[in-house]
Amino acid sequence: MNIRKLPKIELHLHLEGAAPPNFIRQLAFEKNIDLTQIFNANGDYCFSNFNEFLATYEAACQVLKEPEDFHRLTRSILEKSAENGVIYTEVFISPDFCGGGDLTAWKEYLAAIEEAANSAKEDLGIEMRGIVTCIRHNGPSIAKKASICAAETASNFVIGFGMGGDELVGTQGDFTYSFNMADEAGLGLTTHAGEWGGAESVRQALQDLRVTRLGHGIQIIDDTNLIREAIDKKITLEVCPGSNVSLGIFENLSMHPINSLLKSGLLVTVSTDDPPFFNTTMTSEYNNLRDVFDWDEDIFKLINQNAIHAAFCGEEQKLILLERINSAWTKT
Ligand SMILES: [Zn+2]
Numbered sequence: 001m002n003i004r005k006l007p008k009i010e011l012h013l014h015l016e017g018a019a020p021p022n023f024i025r026q027l028a029f030e031k032n033i034d035l036t037q038i039f040n041a042n043g044d045y046c047f048s049n050f051n052e053f054l055a056t057y058e059a060a061c062q063v064l065k066e067p068e069d070f071h072r073l074t075r076s077i078l079e080k081s082a083e084n085g086v087i088y089t090e091v092f093i094s095p096d097f098c099g100g101g102d103l104t105a106w107k108e109y110l111a112a113i114e115e116a117a118n119s120a121k122e123d124l125g126i127e128m129r130g131i132v133t134c135i136r137h138n139g140p141s142i143a144k145k146a147s148i149c150a151a152e153t154a155s156n157f158v159i160g161f162g163m164g165g166d167e168l169v170g171t172q173g174d175f176t177y178s179f180n181m182a183d184e185a186g187l188g189l190t191t192h193a194g195e196w197g198g199a200e201s202v203r204q205a206l207q208d209l210r211v212t213r214l215g216h217g218i219q220i221i222d223d224t225n226l227i228r229e230a231i232d233k234k235i236t237l238e239v240c241p242g243s244n245v246s247l248g249i250f251e252n253l254s255m256h257p258i259n260s261l262l263k264s265g266l267l268v269t270v271s272t273d274d275p276p277f278f279n280t281t282m283t284s285e286y287n288n289l290r291d292v293f294d295w296d297e298d299i300f301k302l303i304n305q306n307a308i309h310a311a312f313c314g315e316e317q318k319l320i321l322l323e324r325i326n327s328a329w330t331k332t
Contacts, residue, residue: 001297003085003290004283007328009307009321010081010089010271011190012215012238014133014164015070015113016061016097017274018077021045027063027072035059045277050196050247053277054137054166061097067112070098074116074128080275082124084282088321089126090311092133092162094146101145103152114157127321129313130158131190132182136165140174147178151185159312160188162215167197173208183210188312190215190238195249199223206235213238213310218249220266221257227264236267236310241289242280243273259293262303269307301329 021043028035038056040046045060047053064070074091081089093113099105110130117128132150134143143163150161161182163175172191179189193205195216202220205211206229217237220226230237241256250256262268270289272280289295304325308318 003286004083006085006300007087007304007324008085008282008286009269009304009311009325010086010282011213011236011269011307011310012092012240012271012273013077013081013089014092014274015073015077016064016094017057017277018080018091018272019060019064019073020076020080020276023073023076024060024063027069031063031065033063035063044279047277050166053247057274057277064097067098067109070109071112071116074113075120078117078120078124078126078128081282082120082126086282087126087324088129088308088311088313088317090129090131090160092164093130094133094135094164095149096135096138096142096146101142101149103149106149107153110153110158117157127313127317128157129160129311131160131162131312132158132187133162133164134175134178136163136167136175136192137169138165139170140177143175143178144181147181150182150187154185154187156314158187160190161185162189163191163209164215165192167192167195167201171208172201172204176208179209179211188212193217194219195244199226202226202230206230206233212236216240216244218244218257218261221261227266231265231267234267236269236306237261238271239268240271240273240278240285242275242278242285246278246280253288253292258289259295262299267306267310269303269310297329297331301325304329 038059047056095106098109134146189211190213192215194202199222213236
Protein backbone atom coordinates (compact mmCIF):
# COMPACT_ATOMS: atom_id res chain seq x y z
CA MET A 1 0.00 0.00 0.00
CA ASN A 2 1.14 3.52 -0.77
CA ILE A 3 0.57 5.00 2.65
CA ARG A 4 1.52 8.55 1.70
CA LYS A 5 -1.23 8.79 -0.90
CA LEU A 6 -4.00 7.11 1.08
CA PRO A 7 -6.54 9.50 2.67
CA LYS A 8 -6.18 10.27 6.37
CA ILE A 9 -8.05 12.16 9.06
CA GLU A 10 -6.04 14.08 11.65
CA LEU A 11 -7.61 15.39 14.85
CA HIS A 12 -4.64 16.65 16.87
CA LEU A 13 -2.38 19.23 15.27
CA HIS A 14 -1.18 22.49 16.81
CA LEU A 15 -1.10 25.33 14.29
CA GLU A 16 2.12 26.94 15.57
CA GLY A 17 3.59 23.54 16.46
CA ALA A 18 3.28 22.48 12.85
CA ALA A 19 5.34 25.45 11.59
CA PRO A 20 8.27 24.15 9.53
CA PRO A 21 11.65 25.43 10.86
CA ASN A 22 12.38 27.07 7.48
CA PHE A 23 9.14 28.99 7.67
CA ILE A 24 9.96 30.31 11.17
CA ARG A 25 13.54 31.15 10.11
CA GLN A 26 12.24 33.10 7.12
CA LEU A 27 9.84 35.13 9.26
CA ALA A 28 12.59 35.74 11.85
CA PHE A 29 14.81 37.04 9.03
CA GLU A 30 12.06 39.31 7.69
CA LYS A 31 11.32 40.73 11.14
CA ASN A 32 14.94 40.90 12.25
CA ILE A 33 14.39 38.63 15.26
CA ASP A 34 17.28 36.46 16.45
CA LEU A 35 16.04 32.89 16.94
CA THR A 36 19.31 31.05 16.36
CA GLN A 37 19.19 29.56 19.87
CA ILE A 38 16.12 27.44 19.10
CA PHE A 39 17.70 25.59 16.16
CA ASN A 40 20.39 22.92 16.15
CA ALA A 41 23.22 22.53 13.63
CA ASN A 42 20.90 20.69 11.21
CA GLY A 43 18.44 23.56 11.31
CA ASP A 44 15.83 21.57 13.29
CA TYR A 45 14.12 22.77 16.45
CA CYS A 46 16.24 21.93 19.44
CA PHE A 47 15.09 20.81 22.92
CA SER A 48 15.84 17.90 25.20
CA ASN A 49 12.78 17.63 27.45
CA PHE A 50 9.17 18.77 27.62
CA ASN A 51 9.90 22.09 29.35
CA GLU A 52 12.57 22.96 26.81
CA PHE A 53 10.13 21.92 24.07
CA LEU A 54 7.53 24.40 25.43
CA ALA A 55 10.18 27.14 25.64
CA THR A 56 11.36 26.51 22.06
CA TYR A 57 7.75 26.41 20.88
CA GLU A 58 6.94 29.74 22.50
CA ALA A 59 10.16 31.31 21.21
CA ALA A 60 9.27 30.25 17.65
CA CYS A 61 5.85 31.88 18.13
CA GLN A 62 7.51 35.28 18.69
CA VAL A 63 7.81 35.72 14.92
CA LEU A 64 4.10 35.09 14.41
CA LYS A 65 2.81 38.58 15.05
CA GLU A 66 0.27 39.59 12.42
CA PRO A 67 -2.82 37.98 10.92
CA GLU A 68 -0.86 37.79 7.64
CA ASP A 69 1.79 35.62 9.38
CA PHE A 70 -0.93 33.18 10.40
CA HIS A 71 -2.35 33.22 6.88
CA ARG A 72 1.05 32.14 5.55
CA LEU A 73 1.51 29.63 8.37
CA THR A 74 -1.88 28.02 7.72
CA ARG A 75 -1.07 27.67 4.03
CA SER A 76 2.31 26.16 4.83
CA ILE A 77 1.01 23.53 7.27
CA LEU A 78 -1.91 22.54 5.04
CA GLU A 79 0.48 21.98 2.13
CA LYS A 80 2.48 19.59 4.32
CA SER A 81 -0.63 17.81 5.56
CA ALA A 82 -2.04 17.44 2.04
CA GLU A 83 1.30 16.04 0.82
CA ASN A 84 0.84 13.30 3.40
CA GLY A 85 -2.67 12.38 2.31
CA VAL A 86 -4.55 14.25 5.02
CA ILE A 87 -8.02 15.13 3.70
CA TYR A 88 -9.51 16.53 6.91
CA THR A 89 -7.64 18.14 9.79
CA GLU A 90 -8.74 19.74 13.03
CA VAL A 91 -6.17 22.29 14.09
CA PHE A 92 -5.61 23.82 17.52
CA ILE A 93 -5.53 27.62 17.30
CA SER A 94 -4.79 29.65 20.39
CA PRO A 95 -6.08 33.20 20.93
CA ASP A 96 -3.10 33.60 23.32
CA PHE A 97 -0.86 33.76 20.22
CA CYS A 98 -3.47 35.51 18.06
CA GLY A 99 -4.13 38.86 19.65
CA GLY A 100 -3.58 37.85 23.29
CA GLY A 101 -7.21 37.01 23.97
CA ASP A 102 -8.63 40.29 22.64
CA LEU A 103 -11.84 39.42 20.82
CA THR A 104 -11.56 42.07 18.09
CA ALA A 105 -7.95 41.11 17.31
CA TRP A 106 -8.85 37.41 17.44
CA LYS A 107 -11.51 37.90 14.77
CA GLU A 108 -8.89 39.39 12.44
CA TYR A 109 -6.46 36.53 12.97
CA LEU A 110 -9.24 34.01 12.59
CA ALA A 111 -10.43 35.59 9.33
CA ALA A 112 -6.87 35.33 7.93
CA ILE A 113 -6.56 31.68 8.99
CA GLU A 114 -9.97 30.79 7.59
CA GLU A 115 -9.19 32.49 4.29
CA ALA A 116 -6.02 30.41 3.94
CA ALA A 117 -8.00 27.29 4.84
CA ASN A 118 -10.61 28.07 2.18
CA SER A 119 -8.00 28.53 -0.52
CA ALA A 120 -6.24 25.29 0.50
CA LYS A 121 -9.57 23.51 0.18
CA GLU A 122 -9.90 24.86 -3.36
CA ASP A 123 -6.50 23.89 -4.69
CA LEU A 124 -5.22 21.16 -2.32
CA GLY A 125 -8.52 19.45 -1.54
CA ILE A 126 -7.91 19.46 2.22
CA GLU A 127 -10.61 20.44 4.72
CA MET A 128 -9.49 22.27 7.85
CA ARG A 129 -11.48 23.10 10.97
CA GLY A 130 -10.37 25.05 14.03
CA ILE A 131 -10.35 24.06 17.69
CA VAL A 132 -9.84 27.17 19.80
CA THR A 133 -7.33 26.30 22.47
CA CYS A 134 -6.45 27.74 25.85
CA ILE A 135 -2.99 27.20 27.29
CA ARG A 136 -3.06 25.54 30.68
CA HIS A 137 0.08 27.08 32.14
CA ASN A 138 -1.22 30.57 31.31
CA GLY A 139 -3.93 29.98 33.93
CA PRO A 140 -7.76 30.01 34.15
CA SER A 141 -8.31 33.75 33.73
CA ILE A 142 -6.48 33.86 30.38
CA ALA A 143 -8.28 30.64 29.43
CA LYS A 144 -11.55 32.45 30.09
CA LYS A 145 -10.64 34.99 27.40
CA ALA A 146 -9.87 32.13 24.99
CA SER A 147 -13.26 30.57 25.67
CA ILE A 148 -15.00 33.91 25.07
CA CYS A 149 -13.17 34.12 21.72
CA ALA A 150 -14.27 30.56 20.96
CA ALA A 151 -17.89 31.05 21.94
CA GLU A 152 -18.17 34.34 20.05
CA THR A 153 -16.78 32.91 16.83
CA ALA A 154 -18.33 29.42 16.85
CA SER A 155 -19.14 28.58 13.22
CA ASN A 156 -18.79 25.91 10.58
CA PHE A 157 -15.05 26.58 10.81
CA VAL A 158 -14.57 27.00 14.58
CA ILE A 159 -16.08 23.77 15.87
CA GLY A 160 -14.27 22.92 19.07
CA PHE A 161 -12.57 24.09 22.24
CA GLY A 162 -9.51 22.49 23.79
CA MET A 163 -6.64 22.92 26.19
CA GLY A 164 -2.92 22.37 25.66
CA GLY A 165 0.21 23.43 27.52
CA ASP A 166 1.83 22.07 30.65
CA GLU A 167 -0.36 19.33 32.07
CA LEU A 168 1.42 19.47 35.43
CA VAL A 169 0.30 23.04 36.18
CA GLY A 170 -3.04 23.28 38.04
CA THR A 171 -5.91 20.83 37.56
CA GLN A 172 -8.37 20.19 34.74
CA GLY A 173 -11.11 21.39 37.08
CA ASP A 174 -9.55 24.87 37.25
CA PHE A 175 -10.83 25.36 33.70
CA THR A 176 -14.45 24.25 34.17
CA TYR A 177 -15.77 27.76 33.54
CA SER A 178 -14.13 27.95 30.11
CA PHE A 179 -15.23 24.49 29.06
CA ASN A 180 -18.81 25.12 30.21
CA MET A 181 -18.90 28.31 28.17
CA ALA A 182 -17.60 26.50 25.07
CA ASP A 183 -20.09 23.68 25.63
CA GLU A 184 -22.97 26.13 25.81
CA ALA A 185 -21.80 27.62 22.51
CA GLY A 186 -22.18 24.16 20.94
CA LEU A 187 -18.46 23.48 20.53
CA GLY A 188 -16.93 20.00 20.78
CA LEU A 189 -14.59 19.54 23.75
CA THR A 190 -11.11 18.03 24.07
CA THR A 191 -8.22 18.49 26.48
CA HIS A 192 -4.66 17.27 26.82
CA ALA A 193 -4.80 14.62 29.54
CA GLY A 194 -2.93 11.45 30.38
CA GLU A 195 0.19 12.54 28.52
CA TRP A 196 2.12 13.63 31.64
CA GLY A 197 -0.48 13.85 34.40
CA GLY A 198 -1.26 10.13 34.76
CA ALA A 199 -4.60 8.34 34.61
CA GLU A 200 -5.89 10.70 37.31
CA SER A 201 -5.73 13.63 34.88
CA VAL A 202 -7.88 11.61 32.47
CA ARG A 203 -10.41 10.97 35.26
CA GLN A 204 -10.50 14.72 36.02
CA ALA A 205 -10.91 15.59 32.34
CA LEU A 206 -13.93 13.31 32.01
CA GLN A 207 -15.53 14.39 35.31
CA ASP A 208 -14.76 18.10 35.43
CA LEU A 209 -14.59 19.15 31.77
CA ARG A 210 -16.91 16.50 30.25
CA VAL A 211 -14.78 16.20 27.14
CA THR A 212 -15.53 13.58 24.49
CA ARG A 213 -11.91 13.45 23.34
CA LEU A 214 -8.57 13.23 25.08
CA GLY A 215 -5.38 14.76 23.74
CA HIS A 216 -3.04 11.77 24.06
CA GLY A 217 -4.87 10.02 26.94
CA ILE A 218 -2.34 7.21 26.76
CA GLN A 219 -1.77 6.94 30.52
CA ILE A 220 -5.31 5.59 30.82
CA ILE A 221 -3.52 2.29 30.20
CA ASP A 222 -2.69 2.22 33.95
CA ASP A 223 -6.33 2.14 35.08
CA THR A 224 -8.60 -0.65 33.83
CA ASN A 225 -11.73 0.81 35.48
CA LEU A 226 -11.13 4.09 33.69
CA ILE A 227 -10.62 2.27 30.38
CA ARG A 228 -14.04 0.65 30.88
CA GLU A 229 -15.59 4.02 31.67
CA ALA A 230 -14.01 5.61 28.59
CA ILE A 231 -15.27 2.77 26.37
CA ASP A 232 -18.79 3.11 27.81
CA LYS A 233 -18.77 6.86 27.22
CA LYS A 234 -17.34 6.45 23.70
CA ILE A 235 -14.37 8.69 24.53
CA THR A 236 -11.84 9.01 21.70
CA LEU A 237 -8.09 9.15 22.20
CA GLU A 238 -6.03 11.50 20.01
CA VAL A 239 -2.86 9.42 20.16
CA CYS A 240 0.38 10.93 18.87
CA PRO A 241 2.96 8.13 19.10
CA GLY A 242 5.88 9.98 17.45
CA SER A 243 5.43 12.91 19.84
CA ASN A 244 5.41 10.62 22.88
CA VAL A 245 8.59 8.83 21.79
CA SER A 246 10.33 12.06 20.83
CA LEU A 247 9.60 13.59 24.24
CA GLY A 248 10.89 10.48 25.99
CA ILE A 249 7.64 9.17 27.49
CA PHE A 250 8.50 5.84 25.82
CA GLU A 251 11.92 4.73 24.75
CA ASN A 252 10.70 3.56 21.36
CA LEU A 253 7.47 2.83 19.51
CA SER A 254 7.44 -0.85 20.51
CA MET A 255 7.10 0.25 24.17
CA HIS A 256 4.14 2.56 23.31
CA PRO A 257 0.69 1.35 24.49
CA ILE A 258 -1.20 2.36 21.32
CA ASN A 259 -1.71 -1.21 20.18
CA SER A 260 -2.87 -2.33 23.65
CA LEU A 261 -5.22 0.64 23.86
CA LEU A 262 -6.72 -0.29 20.51
CA LYS A 263 -7.09 -3.95 21.48
CA SER A 264 -8.76 -3.01 24.77
CA GLY A 265 -11.64 -1.60 22.70
CA LEU A 266 -10.86 2.09 23.15
CA LEU A 267 -11.50 4.47 20.26
CA VAL A 268 -7.95 5.19 19.09
CA THR A 269 -6.93 7.71 16.43
CA VAL A 270 -3.48 8.77 15.19
CA SER A 271 -2.10 12.30 14.84
CA THR A 272 1.24 14.09 14.67
CA ASP A 273 0.82 16.82 17.36
CA ASP A 274 3.71 19.15 16.38
CA PRO A 275 5.24 17.31 13.41
CA PRO A 276 8.44 19.28 12.63
CA PHE A 277 9.36 19.37 16.33
CA PHE A 278 9.12 15.59 16.46
CA ASN A 279 10.52 14.95 13.02
CA THR A 280 7.35 13.21 11.94
CA THR A 281 4.51 13.27 9.39
CA MET A 282 1.26 11.33 9.12
CA THR A 283 2.97 9.12 6.54
CA SER A 284 5.82 8.22 8.86
CA GLU A 285 3.45 7.64 11.81
CA TYR A 286 1.50 5.12 9.72
CA ASN A 287 4.63 3.51 8.30
CA ASN A 288 6.05 3.07 11.79
CA LEU A 289 2.80 1.58 13.12
CA ARG A 290 2.71 -0.87 10.21
CA ASP A 291 6.34 -1.87 10.79
CA VAL A 292 6.23 -2.18 14.59
CA PHE A 293 2.70 -3.47 15.23
CA ASP A 294 1.85 -5.03 11.85
CA TRP A 295 -1.08 -2.67 11.38
CA ASP A 296 -2.79 -3.37 8.07
CA GLU A 297 -5.38 -1.62 5.90
CA ASP A 298 -8.26 -2.79 8.11
CA ILE A 299 -6.73 -1.22 11.21
CA PHE A 300 -5.86 2.01 9.42
CA LYS A 301 -9.41 2.13 8.09
CA LEU A 302 -10.73 1.64 11.63
CA ILE A 303 -8.63 4.41 13.18
CA ASN A 304 -9.73 6.79 10.43
CA GLN A 305 -13.37 5.80 10.96
CA ASN A 306 -12.87 6.44 14.68
CA ALA A 307 -11.49 9.88 13.84
CA ILE A 308 -14.48 10.71 11.64
CA HIS A 309 -16.97 9.66 14.31
CA ALA A 310 -15.10 11.78 16.89
CA ALA A 311 -14.63 14.79 14.60
CA PHE A 312 -16.46 17.94 15.70
CA CYS A 313 -17.80 18.71 12.21
CA GLY A 314 -21.37 18.14 11.03
CA GLU A 315 -22.87 14.85 9.90
CA GLU A 316 -22.94 15.79 6.24
CA GLN A 317 -19.17 16.34 6.22
CA LYS A 318 -18.65 13.07 8.09
CA LEU A 319 -20.55 11.07 5.47
CA ILE A 320 -18.34 12.49 2.70
CA LEU A 321 -15.19 11.62 4.67
CA LEU A 322 -16.43 8.12 5.53
CA GLU A 323 -17.07 7.34 1.91
CA ARG A 324 -13.55 8.40 0.93
CA ILE A 325 -11.92 6.46 3.75
CA ASN A 326 -13.97 3.31 3.21
CA SER A 327 -13.32 3.15 -0.50
CA ALA A 328 -9.58 3.89 -0.29
CA TRP A 329 -8.46 1.67 2.60
CA THR A 330 -9.18 -1.75 1.12
CA LYS A 331 -6.86 -4.73 1.01
CA THR A 332 -5.38 -5.33 -2.40
ZN1 LIG B 1 -0.82 18.33 21.62
